[in-house]
Amino acid sequence: MKEKEKHKAGIGTRFQNETKYTPDSLSGHVFNLGAIPDTFKEYPNPIARVSLPEPKAGGESGLWKLLLRRRSRREYASGKPLKLNDLSALLWATQGLTAQFGDTFFRTAPSAGGLYPVETYLCVRAVDGLEEGIYHFRPGDYDLEFLKKGDFSRALTEAALQQTLILTAQVTFIWSALIARGSWKYGQRVYRYIYLDAGHIAQNLYLAGEALGLGVCAVGAFYDDDVNRIIDLDGEEETVIYMATVGFRSPQNPL
Ligand SMILES: Cc1cc2nc3c(=O)[nH]c(=O)nc-3n(C[C@H](O)[C@H](O)[C@H](O)COP(=O)(O)O)c2cc1C
Structure with missing residues (x-):
């Protein structure tokens, strides 16, 4: 089998495709609310339980405060635009370059093998100095490529199962994975790493947003190929x- 066909038939590629949300795959899905698993695990008979000192490592300073305050914030005051400086700071926090060793540029977030398969797109609704539209971030040249003009926040909301937080957000980050950037080394295991990489990136966005007093909320529920269409991705070689x-943050509801 040719390498490309082997990759397509692999379990990771199938996992990625078969776990995509589509309107069909979601219709008729009901939750069994009586069977929600406990979110804390404990062993019934450990050798002992050792109490820990209160976690006061950094006290009220910097990172510790941000970790304590970080929350998913979904209600936004939609009137004014976000400052371009703040958007730049958020982008840098997610994927900015921080060091170079040989040919590898290291970034603010870790990445399996230093391969950085995650790409950042923006659906800009209200940012100073930027037209509404879809942009692609280039951390190396440190710029934004303007790809599509217009307000895509409604289409993106529809694609995100009508989650209206996208309609009032100043900007929505959209992360895709370029599969081949990792699969040449990791094969099908790349499908694990892209999600782990994305988690690190998103947490950096949460903490940077918190530092700037902004509201951030992760969005994992969306019709994959609808979002892919909005940013013109093929959904296989590169997919959201x-x-x-x-x-x-909305003054009425800071959460
Ligand atoms: C992988 C992932 C997917 C998520 N998807 C959504 C989403 O689609 N919509 C939403 O409103 N919140 C989403 N969230 C936010 C979670 O609901 C939130 O993290 C959780 O309720 C815990 O609250 P906290 O982030 O304020 O601590 C997601 C979070 C993660 C980590």
């Missing part, structure tokens, strides 16, 4: 994996 909204 995660999104997050950013907006001004």
Whole structure:
């Protein structure tokens, strides 16, 4: 079998495709609310339980405060635009370059093998100095490529199962994975790593948003190929994996 066909038939590629949300795959899906698993695990008979000191490592300073305050914030004051400086700071926090060793540029978030298969797109609704539209972030040249003009927040909301937080967010981050950037080394295991990489990136966005007093919310529920169509991805070689909204916290509901 040729390498490309072997990759297509692999379990990771099938996992990625078969776990895509589509309107069909979701229709008729009901939750069994009586069977929600406990979110804390404990062993019934450990050798002992050792109490820990209160976690006061950094006290009220920097990172510790941000970790304590981080929350998914879904209600935004939609009127004013986000400052371009703040958007730049958020982008840098997610994927900015921080060091170079040989040919490898290291970034703010870790990545399996330093391969960085995750790409960042933005659905810009209200950012100072930027037209509404879809942009692609280039961390190396540190710029944005303007790809599509127009307000895509409604289409993106529809694609995200009508989650209206996208309509009022100033900007929505859309993360895709370029599969071949990792699969040449990791084969099908790349499908694990792209999600782990995206998790690190998104947490950086949450913490940077918190530092700037902005509201951030991860969005993992969406019709994959509808989002792929909005940013013109083929859904196989490059496919959307995660999104997050950013907006001004609503004074009525800071959460
Ligand atoms: C992988 C992932 C997917 C998520 N998808 C959504 C989503 O589609 N819509 C949403 O409103 N929140 C989403 N969230 C946010 C979670 O609901 C939130 O993290 C959780 O309720 C815990 O609250 P906290 O983030 O404020 O601690 C997602 C979070 C993660 C980590």
